[in-house]
Amino acid sequence: MADLPPQKRMDVPGLPRFALYFLGIVFFIWSCNGANLSLPDLIEGIPNMGRVLGEMSPPDFSRISFVSKSMLVTFQMALVGTVFGVFFSFFLAILATRSQTPSPILYYMARFVISFCRSVPDLVWAIFFVASVGLGTFAGTLTIMVDTIGFCGRFFAEAMEEVDDGPQEALSTMGAGRMSIIQSAVVPSAMPSFVNSSLFALEKAVRSSVVLGLVGAGGIGIELKVAMDLFQYQQAGTIILSIFVLVLCVEQLSSAIRRKIM
Numbered sequence: 001m002a003d004l005p006p007q008k009r010m011d012v013p014g015l016p017r018f019a020l021y022f023l024g025i026v027f028f029i030w031s032c033n034g035a036n037l038s039l040p041d042l043i044e045g046i047p048n049m050g051r052v053l054g055e056m057s058p059p060d061f062s063r064i065s066f067v068s069k070s071m072l073v074t075f076q077m078a079l080v081g082t083v084f085g086v087f088f089s090f091f092l093a094i095l096a097t098r099s100q101t102p103s104p105i106l107y108y109m110a111r112f113v114i115s116f117c118r119s120v121p122d123l124v125w126a127i128f129f130v131a132s133v134g135l136g137t138f139a140g141t142l143t144i145m146v147d148t149i150g151f152c153g154r155f156f157a158e159a160m161e162e163v164d165d166g167p168q169e170a171l172s173t174m175g176a177g178r179m180s181i182i183q184s185a186v187v188p189s190a191m192p193s194f195v196n197s198s199l200f201a202l203e204k205a206v207r208s209s210v211v212l213g214l215v216g217a218g219g220i221g222i223e224l225k226v227a228m229d230l231f232q233y234q235q236a237g238t239i240i241l242s243i244f245v246l247v248l249c250v251e252q253l254s255s256a257i258r259r260k261i262m
Contacts, residue, residue, distance in 0.1 A: 056237030063235060064242075067223065071242050073137060074219040075250070078205035081141040085148025085205075086198045089114075092149065093156030100160060100182060114157070118150030122208050126217040137218030144205045144212075151204065152197050159193035160186050195261055199254040206250045210243050 095101045095110035125146050129139035163186050187194075213221020220239060227236040 052233060055233040056240070058234070059237040059241055060232075060234035061238055064238065067220070067239055067242050070220045070223055071246050074209045074213075074221075075206060075246060077137045077140045077218055078144055078202065078209040081144025081209075082148050082198070082202045082205045084141075085145040086152050086201065088145070089149050089152035089156050090194070092153045093160060094182060096153060096157040097160040099165075100186065110153075111157075114150055114153035116150075117146050118154060120150075122147045122212065123215060126212045126215045130216045135216040135218075140209055140212045140217035140219055143217055144209060147208065148201045148205060151201050155197040156190070156194060159190040159197070163189040192261060196258060199257060203247075203251055203254050206247055 092110050092114055095106045096114055098107060101107040101110070122143055125143040126139060129142045133139050133142065209219045210221050210224075213219035213223070214225050216222065220243060224236060224239045224243075227233070227239060
């Protein structure tokens, strides 16, 4: 049996790379100090966490009907915002796909819109829309829609970029137009990725819609904030338990749909 070649040892980094590694470690340690990490404070706070959890038990189900209605509104807000966001993401993604866009200018404009929607945090969008259209679920729905455009627009464009060129070239040779090629070759090949990204966007929207209520953008979040501010921890426990059930149900439904289509 021939001798196996010796395994290559890890390359010793040169001085510039070593300096970058060293600076990265120093910056991380400095960031830990900036984040005010404190083990004594954590140890001191653990009993308080246990106290709050103890005061949440048992949950108060006296307002479960009202909490259920708020949870339904939260899901409706997430669903509507996701559907509209996916709809607009599809057309933006076509413009943001280098091989499908009709113009380089439209390509960069679409990429900029998608990147801008993705880079601005959803809470900032929520504050903006609350100031624009007022308190309530409409502001939350607009926030989720814009956030979904940033999320799905990127993945839709990448999915269309990765589609096999063969069927597109064949249709182009036969004289098919751009929209016919997209409809007959690009979209069917990228559809599993579209559905997968859309379902993940819905899961993300359900979790985000809970937080948006904290800034007045509708949903169950405002109820949770009021319960915590008034030290009604048992009612807060009911709301947190309801949020957990909603998120779990949406994730299980999303996983079942993905298993069905993949």
